[in-house]
Amino acid sequence: MSTENAATFDCPECDVSAPSTSVPYDSLGYVVCPVCGYAATPERSSSADRSPSAGD
Numbered sequence: 489m490s491t492e493n494a495a496t497f498d499c500p501e502c503d504v505s506a507p508s509t510s511v512p513y514d515s516l517g518y519v520v521c522p523v524c525g526y527a528a529t530p531e532r533s534s535s536a537d538r539s540p541s542a543g544d
C-alpha cells in the first residue's frame with residue numbers, strides 16, 4: 489500500500505524532503521531542489537513512447 493504524499497518532493501541527490509508547494513520550479517515546470525538545485529526531470533516514466541500499432 490503506497491501512502492505516498494504526491495505533494496512532497498524528495499530529492500534523490502541530497503535526500504531532502506520538502507513540500508512541492510515550497511520548492512521552486514524550472515521553466516519546464518519541473519521541481520527544482522532548493523538545496524542542491526537538482527531538477528526532477530522525469531527520466532524513467534512509464535512507457536509513454538507507444539509505437540503506432542501497425543494493424544488492420
Ligand SMILES: [Zn+2]
Nearest residue numbers: 499502521524
Ligand atoms: Zn537536492
